[in-house]
Amino acid sequence: MRQAEFDREQVLRSALKAFLNKGYGKTSMQDLTKATGLHPGSIYCAFGNKRGLLVASVEQYKADRDAQFAATFPSDAPVLPCLKRYLDELVNECHSCDSSRACFLVKALNEMADQDAELQAELSTSLESWQAALEAQIQRAKDQGELAADKNPAVLARYLVMGIYGLRTYAQTHPQREVLQQLADQLYLSICH
Amino acid sequence: MRQAEFDREQVLRSALKAFLNKGYGKTSMQDLTKATGLHPGSIYCAFGNKRGLLVASVEQYKADRDAQFAATFPSDAPVLPCLKRYLDELVNECHSCDSSRACFLVKALNEMADQDAELQAELSTSLESWQAALEAQIQRAKDQGELAADKNPAVLARYLVMGIYGLRTYAQTHPQREVLQQLADQLYLSICH
């Protein structure tokens, strides 16, 4: 017996970065071997093919984001300050130079949806569960009296998701911190009134 | 002398549709010859190369959108009803089956920005001038007393652009009319208070 020599999570994060930089279609296997340090044969042994590496990268991304989400919204804390911090972190991420301004799920969806129905379905349900998690937090805020009783959490969550999509897109032409921060603040106020 | 046999505008709209369907990278010249009815040589004669066809398509798209914008915002009409109608048309467009849910400018920007700085700059300025046109309308609404005097047109226009980006992205996973219409209405209210 002999164990594989690479760290799967690290490989997936490297691949993800490569995909984010160039997009799936224009990331060649050569790019991926350089980014991950793995040779073609190893990649095909571990992930089947290029698409398999993308799928695995998506899952890793999802897991990382879920962990980050849970850390930002502790279950015993007031919700609205956490939401504010969540948006501030989003602004930071969009402002930073590395090309993680776009959400990987949305970017993959935009590029692949027309040609890969299966992947589209998986990405859609991931985004759906993210929206559901936001909705649950808004519901909790309502239950705790942080939000007016006449608010509809489902509607607010949808609007919030739309706003975050828009913010990430806007950041691609306007990465200036002040602009993004102002937009995020307006979005926050739209939710809280 | 002999004139070219194809209608340039129609060719560009066909090419644009092909690019929108598959994305620039995955639209092959074979796809483009089929979509436009032109043979490779004719395309290269008229537009230089594949990228040239994209650039020309972008310009055609821009011109078409500008005309549509001018038609939606007549200079002698009240602004807010026009804005409402503008958003309703957007909902219609996102709801329709053909794959024009994404703005071509944004789609191209997302796919090409990292690899084509020149195109990125052109797309950015196009989007900028669109935002400026929206800002001018909002300013006019303010001047005509349709909006409160303490509103900042530049800030509102930015927020509106962000919201439209978000709506178009949201439509890619949720093309249902009711959902999109509700989001558009919320966005409209965020602008008008």
Next chain:
DNA sequence: GACATTCTTGAACGATCACTCAAGAACTTT
């Protein structure tokens, strides 16, 4: 109707792509 000019046609080219596989390297077991 014949010549000159321009446009159209589509087969062919080099480059690049995702992917394969047989040989060598490295680790575990005995």
Next chain:
DNA sequence: AAAGTTCTTGAGTGATCGTTCAAGAATGTC
């Protein structure tokens, strides 16, 4: 330390890509 097993290596494969170009078709001029 030697054998056995698994992982690693990277040159090679067929397919597809964007692009070219020389020959043929169609138009305008005399």
